[in-house]
Amino acid sequence: MPELIEVEVYRELADRVVGASVEEVVAPDAWFVKGGARPADVVAAVEGRTVVGTRRHGKRLLVDLAGEGPVLGMRFGMTGRLVLDDEAPIGRLEYSSGRDLPAWDRFELRFAGGSILRVSDPRRLGGVELDPDLSVLGPDAWSITLGELVEALRNSRAPLKARLLDQHHVAGLGNLLVDETLWRASLDPARPAADLDRDECRRLARRIRSTITTLYRRGGSHTGDLQVERHRDGRCPSDGAPLERRTIGGRTTYSCPVHQR
DNA sequence: ATTGTGGCCTGCCCGC
DNA sequence: TGCGGGCAGGCCACAA
16 A cells, blocks of 8 residues: 555545535445445445545544544555545556556545545555544554554564554554665664664654655655665665565565664 | 464566 | 566455
């Protein structure tokens, strides 16, 4: 997916429909409706209500609606994009084309006045949900505190990277963001999570926040310094050493064997 | 509960 | 040009 940064950009886009009333919900793909609800349930719960605000927690986008009824939640999987009136804030995701086929439209909100907000997702790994349970998610990575990070890593023998990717413990980080963050924090992604000492945790907490802020300003999770070297034969942008390529936490992982310890 | 694995679903890109 | 294989920024159901 889109990682937390992209979802934040989507949230800003969705924020533009605050004040608009949902005239019609188009949910042509039952698979895309999660949490045990059917498309008709979403239609019934959302149609006629006015958007009053948007929120984000981790990679989850929430659309608050006026009056009684559930919150609308959206997730974007790896290839989901949010588009408002045919304007996509992110034209092209890494590992996807810039194409936008009607067949990929999985969910639409049509507003009084004519605006259309839609989720386009070729792989159908995203989804929409009513009243998503946020209690299963860890603290949002962008604002994570030292205390929260220490808690997230405590007693875990899993590789540091795997723990950071686990949305139950830290919400919002994806594969690219974690690799970039650990590279900047000079930490080996394979270290057991609980082995970090206090200073390393402090360094990591700061790096998580600053990396997200930096990459957000640059324009996305794929704008990290490590990104251009994410291939076999890639070299560390900082010291020139050949990067190590491994599978950690089930994900392709690039790291520098020299300065990430 | 924790951790690892496989699978979901589909498109893209590379090499033959 | 066509085809097969490998890859993919995520997540969930399982098993040990």
